[in-house]
Amino acid sequence: MVQRNKLIGINSSKIIDFSVNYGPFRFPRKFLKDIKINGETIANYPKPNSEETTSLLAKYLGIEKENTLISNGSSELFFLIPKIFKFKKTVLLEPTFWEYGEALRRNNLKVDSFILESKDNFKFDRDKFIRAIQNADCAYICNPNNPTSTLIERDILISLISQFKDKIFVVDETYLLFLKNYNKLTLNDLSTKVNNLIVISSLSKIFSIGGIRLGFCVSSRKNISLIKKNMNPYSVNVFAQKLLPNLIKAKGYLSETKNFVAKEKLRVYENLTKINGIKTFEPKANFIIFKIINQRVAPDELFNYLNKALIKVREGNIFPALSDRFVRFSIKTRRENDLLLKKLKIFFQKKRYDK
Amino acid sequence: MVQRNKLIGINSSKIIDFSVNYGPFRFPRKFLKDIKINGETIANYPKPNSEETTSLLAKYLGIEKENTLISNGSSELFFLIPKIFKFKKTVLLEPTFWEYGEALRRNNLKVDSFILESKDNFKFDRDKFIRAIQNADCAYICNPNNPTSTLIERDILISLISQFKDKIFVVDETYLLFLKNYNKLTLNDLSTKVNNLIVISSLSKIFSIGGIRLGFCVSSRKNISLIKKNMNPYSVNVFAQKLLPNLIKAKGYLSETKNFVAKEKLRVYENLTKINGIKTFEPKANFIIFKIINQRVAPDELFNYLNKALIKVREGNIFPALSDRFVRFSIKTRRENDLLLKKLKIFFQKKRYDK
Numbered sequence: 108m109v110q111r112n113k114l115i116g117i118n119s120s121k122i123i124d125f126s127v128n129y130g131p132f133r134f135p136r137k138f139l140k141d142i143k144i145n146g147e148t149i150a151n152y153p154k155p156n157s158e159e160t161t162s163l164l165a166k167y168l169g170i171e172k173e174n175t176l177i178s179n180g181s182s183e184l185f186f187l188i189p190k191i192f193k194f195k196k197t198v199l200l201e202p203t204f205w206e207y208g209e210a211l212r213r214n215n216l217k218v219d220s221f222i223l224e225s226k227d228n229f230k231f232d233r234d235k236f237i238r239a240i241q242n243a244d245c246a247y248i249c250n251p252n253n254p255t256s257t258l259i260e261r262d263i264l265i266s267l268i269s270q271f272k273d274k275i276f277v278v279d280e281t282y283l284l285f286l287k288n289y290n291k292l293t294l295n296d297l298s299t300k301v302n303n304l305i306v307i308s309s310l311s312k313i314f315s316i317g318g319i320r321l322g323f324c325v326s327s328r329k330n331i332s333l334i335k336k337n338m339n340p341y342s343v344n345v346f347a348q349k350l351l352p353n354l355i356k357a358k359g360y361l362s363e364t365k366n367f368v369a370k371e372k373l374r375v376y377e378n379l380t381k382i383n384g385i386k387t388f389e390p391k392a393n394f395i396i397f398k399i400i401n402q403r404v405a406p407d408e409l410f411n412y413l414n415k416a417l418i419k420v421r422e423g424n425i426f427p428a429l430s431d432r433f434v435r436f437s438i439k440t441r442r443e444n445d446l447l448l449k450k451l452k453i454f455f456q457k458k459r460y461d462k
Numbered sequence: 463m464v465q466r467n468k469l470i471g472i473n474s475s476k477i478i479d480f481s482v483n484y485g486p487f488r489f490p491r492k493f494l495k496d497i498k499i500n501g502e503t504i505a506n507y508p509k510p511n512s513e514e515t516t517s518l519l520a521k522y523l524g525i526e527k528e529n530t531l532i533s534n535g536s537s538e539l540f541f542l543i544p545k546i547f548k549f550k551k552t553v554l555l556e557p558t559f560w561e562y563g564e565a566l567r568r569n570n571l572k573v574d575s576f577i578l579e580s581k582d583n584f585k586f587d588r589d590k591f592i593r594a595i596q597n598a599d600c601a602y603i604c605n606p607n608n609p610t611s612t613l614i615e616r617d618i619l620i621s622l623i624s625q626f627k628d629k630i631f632v633v634d635e636t637y638l639l640f641l642k643n644y645n646k647l648t649l650n651d652l653s654t655k656v657n658n659l660i661v662i663s664s665l666s667k668i669f670s671i672g673g674i675r676l677g678f679c680v681s682s683r684k685n686i687s688l689i690k691k692n693m694n695p696y697s698v699n700v701f702a703q704k705l706l707p708n709l710i711k712a713k714g715y716l717s718e719t720k721n722f723v724a725k726e727k728l729r730v731y732e733n734l735t736k737i738n739g740i741k742t743f744e745p746k747a748n749f750i751i752f753k754i755i756n757q758r759v760a761p762d763e764l765f766n767y768l769n770k771a772l773i774k775v776r777e778g779n780i781f782p783a784l785s786d787r788f789v790r791f792s793i794k795t796r797r798e799n800d801l802l803l804k805k806l807k808i809f810f811q812k813k814r815y816d817k
Contacts (some may be wrong), residue, residue, distance in 0.1 A: 119502050133501030144497050144674075144701060146488030147474050152672040179534060179697060186694045190545065206695070213692065317507040318700030319499075337568065339541045340561070342534060344699050345673030346499060 114363060116440045117315050123443050125436035126421040128253060128394050129315040130285065130364040131371075131443075138353040138360070142346055153345040156335060160348045164323055167355050173328045174299040176335055177351070179342040181281060181309035181322030184334070186210040188305065191337050192275060194245035200231070202254060202429040204279070207247045219243060222428055225398060228388055229255035233263055240267075240274060249279040251286075251392035254426055254435040258391035261292055268297065268304050276304045282392035284313040287365045295325040302327045305334075312393075313364065314354050321347045321354075368393045372438050378448050384455040394437040396423075404458050406431040416450050469718060471795045472670050478798050480791035481776040483608065483749050484670040485640065485719040486726075486798075493708040493715070497701055508700040511690060515703045519678055522710050528683045529654040531690055532706070534697040536636060536664035536677030539689070541565040543660065546692050547630060549600035555586070557609060557784040559634070562602045574598060577783055580753060583743055584610035588618055595622075595629060604634040606641075606747035609781055609790040613746035616647055623652065623659050631659045637747035639668040642720045650680040657682045660689075667748075668719065669709050676702045676709075723748045727793045733803050739810040749792040751778075759813050761786040771805050 114132035118124055142148075154160070157177040165172040178184045185206045189197075196217040199208055211218045221239050223229040229252070240246055246267075251258040268276050283289055298306045306325045311317040321343070324334060372390050379387045384401030399406055406422070413420055423433025438444060469487035473479055497503075509515070512532040520527040533539045540561045544552075551572040554563055566573045576594050578584040584607070595601055601622075606613045623631050638644055653661045661680045666672035676698070679689060727745045734742045739756030754761060761777070768775055778788025793799060
């Protein structure tokens, strides 16, 4: 197993970036050594449909290669799927990652927001959802959800998918990859067996590799074949295709990331709950959301204060259905998390007695 | 100026590949030195719409940044444009690169083949084209055309584009980049001024960099803005964005490639015309097409013979509207071209007296 002290923090500049939902560590150099950009390697066209890479991924996931495909980031899939399936009306669980809504609306498809309320701790209400989906033909669910860091239980999702066979569930499991029991929680296995489930995952976040563009999809043979037919040839670059086998080899990095994040997020969460003036939501993914409830604090004050401390977090107002009083940050190294906690503590301590 | 002897041939393995339409030389190492795939660089997300890179390209092309965009290879554009513009009926000059027709048909758009006949040396007939385009709303033109290596004169294209303002001309100038007078021949300048012209260029071929996926488009502000709105965010990977400035810097490589190809293709063409049993077509691009006219030769015989000699060429039957009696090959180094010429000479010499 890779020792934690051998892993290098993801933040390399003076600014500590908690705003991107990466794990705490850089992808290790040793798994990138054989991928070189030179005149010879750059001249190799990628495989048009990432054939070999897809077979490797399928083997890794324990499914058939006809049930999966590799994409130019998960974005390619988010924008392609509404074009192919032409959903008449989609239920979109919000607040969530902006790309789903953007991709649906670009195709003039009707989108019904299903709001996860902060007053209910963003909890998913099964009965309310059943009423919402009656007149829709699709649901977009990010699980765990970004930015709320909430998780819908696997059993609930399975029962919904079984109950509504005529409605397609698009489930983004990008952050499920951070969970230690991913193999038990993922819907990939079910997805190979039914036609109304499409599971999409970005590999950018768990491996901290957003630059190279790599995502994948798991679904029925029928759906995968349909999506493949509509994908652009050569959309995945040759270096991304070369990288995938090495991601699979990086077992120590993956387990260390999962183990560290699992413990550290609870530690950070507990410390955060002790800060007066904020409401903290229990994190299921590798990031935490909190709300500024001290009404004397204008959100910009906090963001300016953190900026001055060279700390970057995600401001809530970039998410539709979320106000600027929400703050999201991802779990970084212990030292970095401690710095953020310290700064937040000082800020809210001071504010407590302001005016 | 970079000396030719400093440039390295594109073929690195035992097999000499004349089948990909690359230039003869690898992209030089010195312009790739600062692009490293490591844990830090791979973590950098690309700019969502390649903002800075687009500005650089625009400056290089001498146009405004609002008139151009960068894509995940030219393929992304070939497949996206029919989705956006929804042409009712497109005139497609054939034989040509398969992606145009595939992209149009995928969207269930009607495609009328406008055949360039080998008996007319694949010459473009302006009057015949005018009759063909009357009932269409779009024309796809690859100029110079792949695989015929023919060029439609700039004046003819300009007059057609001016005459048919209600029809969109999609012109692929990937191989025009190989011509010494590219700046005088390109329609990029006109494209910025009219709404019925979209010029697309792949950078893969001229720089031998098909692995990284990099293409661009030039059109009116209105068209570019519309295409950008429909492109996927983050479709161009961070390494492609880093590479573009270095492509622009590689002036010696570019001019050496152009100068060498300009001379060498004529030398190869002249030698080819001396071989009995084939008909050779004058090349305008960096590749040559010929037809096996010796009726005693079955195309497979030739391809097997070349395969045994570790020579790979492009077989004509992969192009709709072209038979398997056609062979396309690209100009490589002098030594490699001489080997191909020698092999062809021996093969057809022997065949001349067979039976």
